[in-house]
Amino acid sequence: MHADTKPRWERRKDARPQELLAAALDLFVDRGYAATRLEDVARRAGVSKGTLYLYFENKQELFKAVVRENVVQVIGQAESDMAAAEDASCTELLRTMLRRWWTELASTRASGLAKLIIMEAGNFPEIAQFYNDEVISRGQALIASILRRGMERGEFVTVDAQLMTHVLIAPVIMLMLWTHSHDPCGAGVDPEGYIETFLGLAQRGLARGTP
Amino acid sequence: MHADTKPRWERRKDARPQELLAAALDLFVDRGYAATRLEDVARRAGVSKGTLYLYFENKQELFKAVVRENVVQVIGQAESDMAAAEDASCTELLRTMLRRWWTELASTRASGLAKLIIMEAGNFPEIAQFYNDEVISRGQALIASILRRGMERGEFVTVDAQLMTHVLIAPVIMLMLWTHSHDPCGAGVDPEGYIETFLGLAQRGLARGTP
Amino acid sequence: MHADTKPRWERRKDARPQELLAAALDLFVDRGYAATRLEDVARRAGVSKGTLYLYFENKQELFKAVVRENVVQVIGQAESDMAAAEDASCTELLRTMLRRWWTELASTRASGLAKLIIMEAGNFPEIAQFYNDEVISRGQALIASILRRGMERGEFVTVDAQLMTHVLIAPVIMLMLWTHSHDPCGAGVDPEGYIETFLGLAQRGLARGTP
Amino acid sequence: MHADTKPRWERRKDARPQELLAAALDLFVDRGYAATRLEDVARRAGVSKGTLYLYFENKQELFKAVVRENVVQVIGQAESDMAAAEDASCTELLRTMLRRWWTELASTRASGLAKLIIMEAGNFPEIAQFYNDEVISRGQALIASILRRGMERGEFVTVDAQLMTHVLIAPVIMLMLWTHSHDPCGAGVDPEGYIETFLGLAQRGLARGTP
DNA sequence: GATGAATGAGGGTTCATTCAT
DNA sequence: AATGAATGAACCCTCATTCAT
Structure with missing residues (x-):
């Protein structure tokens, strides 16, 4: 009872x-x-x-x-970390940032959101705008600022910072798509190996030869 | 009548x-x-x-x-061209292949299909499978074979050919997505500049320093 | 505590x-x-x-x-006032009554209720009945009695008292509706001018020409 | 079969x-x-x-x-009829118009629409606007123009045309409300008698005494 | 074959009403 | 007594699909 x-x-x-x-x-x-x-x-x-x-x-x-x-939270954290790392090597900073992107975002369930945005942005402009403002712009700015700093300090070869930013984020975005995608395009890609391969390519491709 | x-x-x-x-x-x-x-x-x-x-x-x-x-009839030509270019520099060959991918595929309406397939694959496993077998595998094999040849000949640094293949196709796929996307992720990216920036990075990142 | x-x-x-x-x-x-x-x-x-x-x-x-x-406590006062004004000119009495209706009822929040009752009566027959018995009948009786008295005394032309009552209350009710209405039907009507215009029409329309 | x-x-x-x-x-x-x-x-x-x-x-x-x-149709017809009746007596014209309003609109199912507008205009501004533009404004203009013409010709006493228009349409609107209303306010009103009573009042109230 | 009128299951959203706290 | 979180039945509108013409 x-x-x-x-x-x-x-x-x-x-x-x-x-x-x-x-x-x-x-x-x-x-x-x-x-x-x-x-x-x-x-x-x-x-x-x-x-x-x-x-x-x-x-x-x-x-x-x-x-x-x-x-997503937004993570970006905010990265921004403050970046600000706090004034004197780190840019090579190292870039590697850290891209790695973090993977570990904190791309490898989580959240990476599916990127796919969603790419897929449906055309039909939901307001959402696309929001995502762009809150996530993409800020992420790209972060990468670009590292590139510029590295070029100023002579660590990196001279490149167009904006274009190179797009080039650098592409593999991570693709990994996000592959990871949270049911399609087999990137099936079987080992994320760890993929990331390291990519970081290696980027490091060598950006590094200014020591005279 | x-x-x-x-x-x-x-x-x-x-x-x-x-x-x-x-x-x-x-x-x-x-x-x-x-x-x-x-x-x-x-x-x-x-x-x-x-x-x-x-x-x-x-x-x-x-x-x-x-x-x-x-989706199908697009790989064959590249395959035969590749076979016919036995003695070309691998650096050059890789550059040519990636460029052609862009000019002949990515820049056309078909690139929109790639996006669509990647995005809707989850809802159409059958199509995803089909696309993978007929298009992706063969394309990846092509890139991988160039990488391997370049490594054998000492043109390229040693890398995992399969992983690097994934890394190398990512930016082109992303460009396809950006091109046929209404979303602002890649808005304003100049394809030509993007491709060249990417090819430069790849070239430097793969090239074996001449001693 | x-x-x-x-x-x-x-x-x-x-x-x-x-x-x-x-x-x-x-x-x-x-x-x-x-x-x-x-x-x-x-x-x-x-x-x-x-x-x-x-x-x-x-x-x-x-x-x-x-x-x-x-809704209820509004008629009594008018009824006793009417009784107390035995010897006033009916023309004047009618004018006073209709004016009071406006000043004491129609111009207050209660006029909104009148609108609401008229409008929702279809869905609340019980309320409509109640309102009719307690308010409308008594008000109409008041007007009608003035008309009859005026006709008896030769102040007014001969008309059907009940119908004329309906005609006379219509403009006041409409003013109530317009006042507490967001709709533009009566937008911009100046209540004072409206009332005076109406009273003038009524006075002339009822007055028996002096021979 | x-x-x-x-x-x-x-x-x-x-x-x-x-x-x-x-x-x-x-x-x-x-x-x-x-x-x-x-x-x-x-x-x-x-x-x-x-x-x-x-x-x-x-x-x-x-x-x-x-x-x-x-509704709109009927107004249009009235407008052209009015235009075609240049030389009719304004007293007669006004009577005709108001009568027609009753016979062609107020006595039909359409009169319920007026009630609806008054009732819900506040919650659906766009509808109210539409109704005002298409029906009310045009109807009021029609009445007002007869009044003005009648004043010019010396048939009518001098009044504020706009206010008198509001006064004159009020009884007809009320009749519409009473007719297509479930409420008992106007129950038992004989429309024919009501209209005639009203027209008589209006005619006498407007007529200029013959000198 | 070709048409496009007709269907009806659903999806986003609101709100009177209930009830655990 | 008072609260306000939770419910669920409706309502407007869309669109893949059917079928009389």
Whole structure:
């Protein structure tokens, strides 16, 4: 008589947002933006459709929150680290940054978000804009600043910093795509080996020969 | 009333599938799978919605047909060229191959298909498999063989040929994605400059220093 | 821990219903029945959504309560004034009554309620009935009795008293609607000018020409 | 065996819009704008939800079409008739116009639309704007121009044309509301008598005494 | 064959109502 | 008594698919 009766629902205000964001990340990554149904997100988080709207204004805001939670944070950290590493060797700094990108972003579930953006940006311009402003621009600026610093100090050969930035991020982005992609293009790529191969190429390709 | 008068566009019956496939390619590339409405495909092909269903069972079959139609016949030529260039410098050969990839494939509408396949592969494993076997494997083999030849001849530093192949194709694939993407990730990238920057990096990163 | 300390807002318990009714009146008048969200009513009354349900069974009951609360006590005064003005000129009396209607009723928040009742009557027959018995019938009787008296005394032309009553109240009701309406039908109508124009028309239209 | 089987649906392109408009008019008038569900409109017209969207872009456009079909037309006709009646007596013209308003609009199902607009204008500004532009402004202009003409010709006493217009349309609008209202405010009003009573009042109230 | 009108399952979103706290 | 998190039934609208013409 003492109530084994399960309550129809539980009140867990503090945990909900995280649970919803986790569920949303999974589904967005898995199915893409358009194909993710909010009802599924809710169910996966163990709540009803309506509850989701208590925490996120709409689908787009939910997505932005997912990006903020999983990607933007990491970029911010990298930016401050970079600022704090004034006197490190640029070669080393670049290697560190690109590696971190991999370990903290590309190797996580979050890498699926990059794929999603590339895929659906055309259909959801506002989302693309947001991602560009919050993630891409800042990431590229980070890389470019390392390149410029390295060129100033004579560590690197002279290149177009912006173009080289694009070249350098391409392999990491591709790895993200390959990793969180069901397609076999990059199947069987060992991420560790891939990253090292790439870093080696970059290091040699950028290094200024010692006179 | 003479029944022998040939209807004016009898011939169209044969052309219809091609027109539909062309229209579908354009729209799939532009908007992705889910966001492409069959009514738009039909209209672009100059027929009605119902007609499309006379030639393709449903949306998914149309998509498969588009891939089959557009994706295959592109590797053979490169393979024979490669075989014919036995004695060229590997540095030069690699540069030529990667450049051709860009000029003959990546810069065309077909690059949009690559993006599409990478992105929608999760929902169409069958297509992904097909694409991998017919296109990716053969392309990768081509690059890898150049790398191996260059290493044998002492032109290149020693690297893992397969991993380096992945590293080398990444920027070209990314350029394809950027080119046929509405998203701002690679917006403003000048393809020519990008390619040259990349080729320079690769050349320096692979070249064995002359003692 | 002296238990005699009076909680600071014990008294509120009694005030709550009034506060809720006031809030509900404002919002119902502003937005209509369907468009009024109970959450807004609660917030405006300074309580939470759940609290509202402690005092009113549901939205419909709240609405009924609002009507009951605001609609009745308005006719009595006019009735006794009329009785006290036995010997006034009927022309003057009519003018006074219609003016008072405007100044004491139509120009206040209560006029919004009239609109609301007229408009939502279809969905709340019970309320419509109540409103009719308590307000409309008595008001109409008042006007009609002035008309009859004026006709008896030879001040007015002969008309059907009941129909003319309807005609005479129409402009005042319309002014109520226009006043508490967001719609542009009567936008820009100056109530004072409107009333005077109307009274002039009525006076001339009713006056029996002096031979 | 010869097909008593009822086809799942019939193809009646030409009749559909009218059927949908009729169904929509009924429901809008009955329940108001917000409370009318498009599915009900469709069902009443004998089609499915989706079919409605083949003919009307959305709820708002459906409503506008209903107004155009039932109200705007009539105003247009009145405008041209007015223009064609250059030399008629203004007293007569005014009487004719107001009568026509009643016979062609107010006494029809369309009068419910006026109520709807007054009721919901605040919540649907765009609709209110449309109705004002297409119906109210033109109707008021019509009445005002008769008044002005009558004053110029010495038929009418001098009044503020705009205010008097508002006064004159009020009883007709009220009659519309009463007629298509479930509420009892105006219950039992005989429209014919009401109109005549009103026209008499107006005629006497406007007429310039013959010197 | 060809058409395009018609269908209906669903997806995003809102909100009256309930109930664990 | 009071709260506000949670629910779920609706509603508007879209679009792949069907089928009468």
